[in-house]
Amino acid sequence: MEWTYHNPVKVTFGVEAYRSISCYVGDRKALVISTTGFVNRGGLDSLKEILGDKIAGVVSNVRPNPDVEDMAQLCADSHQYNFDVIVAIGGGSVIDAAKILGAGMGSWGETPATIRDFLSNGAKVNSGGIKPVIAIPTTAGTGSEVTPFATIWDNSLHKKFSIDNPGLYPEVAIVDPKLTYSLPELHTITTGLDAVSQAFESIWNRKASPATIAIATQSLSYSLKALPLLVWDIRDEKARNELMAASLLAGLAISQTRTGIAHSISYPLTAHYGLPHGLACSFTLPAILEFNLQHDDGRFAQLASSLGKSGTEELVVCLKRLLGECKIYMRIREYIPSSIAVISLLKEMFVPERANNNMIPIDYKIVQFFLEKSLESGIDALH
Numbered sequence: 001m002e003w004t005y006h007n008p009v010k011v012t013f014g015v016e017a018y019r020s021i022s023c024y025v026g027d028r029k030a031l032v033i034s035t036t037g038f039v040n041r042g043g044l045d046s047l048k049e050i051l052g053d054k055i056a057g058v059v060s061n062v063r064p065n066p067d068v069e070d071m072a073q074l075c076a077d078s079h080q081y082n083f084d085v086i087v088a089i090g091g092g093s094v095i096d097a098a099k100i101l102g103a104g105m106g107s108w109g110e111t112p113a114t115i116r117d118f119l120s121n122g123a124k125v126n127s128g129g130i131k132p133v134i135a136i137p138t139t140a141g142t143g144s145e146v147t148p149f150a151t152i153w154d155n156s157l158h159k160k161f162s163i164d165n166p167g168l169y170p171e172v173a174i175v176d177p178k179l180t181y182s183l184p185e186l187h188t189i190t191t192g193l194d195a196v197s198q199a200f201e202s203i204w205n206r207k208a209s210p211a212t213i214a215i216a217t218q219s220l221s222y223s224l225k226a227l228p229l230l231v232w233d234i235r236d237e238k239a240r241n242e243l244m245a246a247s248l249l250a251g252l253a254i255s256q257t258r259t260g261i262a263h264s265i266s267y268p269l270t271a272h273y274g275l276p277h278g279l280a281c282s283f284t285l286p287a288i289l290e291f292n293l294q295h296d297d298g299r300f301a302q303l304a305s306s307l308g309k310s311g312t313e314e315l316v317v318c319l320k321r322l323l324g325e326c327k328i329y330m331r332i333r334e335y336i337p338s339s340i341a342v343i344s345l346l347k348e349m350f351v352p353e354r355a356n357n358n359m360i361p362i363d364y365k366i367v368q369f370f371l372e373k374s375l376e377s378g379i380d381a382l383h
């Protein structure tokens, strides 16, 4: 058995951890990147209180699922400021955009065409251009604060760029659950389901190691308990804290393994129908789990035992119950008209590189089976 684990991000986790940001910025000038929502909720005021004149500028117009046009605007807006470090405070979209901006500063221009070229080449970092990123997530789900990945969309072509480049690792991740306390229910559930999905996808991954399985297992021990509690009571702060820990741990696990076929299936649904990422990447999880269970090399039996389940069957029941409690099909139905609409995207969903991440090889037919099995009692039944 041979494996390596390397993640260079310095992580600090805890309620009020956010207040330590000044130490991590140090003597540097910071460009703050966020969303209008964060500014409207008064977040910028408290950041200004903490960082004072260390803030060189603020760009707060990052939109969900940023595309190449948004990146061109972000680059243009940022170039007017003199800064040494980027402070990205927001959800996965903000952190992903900041990571690409940090990698590209000084190495690419400001047009969608040059950004497409930069992304097509894997966002290779120009050594003179890189700006470090301090990532502060305000959602519990993507784990982007500790991964070398970024997703940027090309809306005009209904596609996305999935960048995987060690140059995208943030310098520091400040993970403060308190920043999620006011997150609305839909956002809490969709991002939380992303954390669940990423932990499972790391466990049934070809690149899984004892380290990543241990981390992903701990992530699931938090999320499978916390998410139903939050569905019941969105103000449950202990559950919020645990879901944030689950998100961080799932991010650490996939930073080594990447994700798998459930994520591959999700992207066309987000590109074509705007389906929130966490819904798109979780509705197939039970079908994929049941399939992989037939080839259990011991990892699922161990997972079930670690989670206090009587066996792997109970794991499946627990996952199905979670998706039911999150009303996943009712939510998906608000975006997607029918099962046929989902199946029609099958060709785009099958990406061999992601499919090959599964613990045993899966082909196009198996992906079709996952979809049909996931949909049979799903979207159409609710119409």
Ligand SMILES: [Fe+2]
Pocket (backbone or CB within 6 Å): 142, 194, 198, 263, 277, 281
């Ligand atoms: Fe994800």
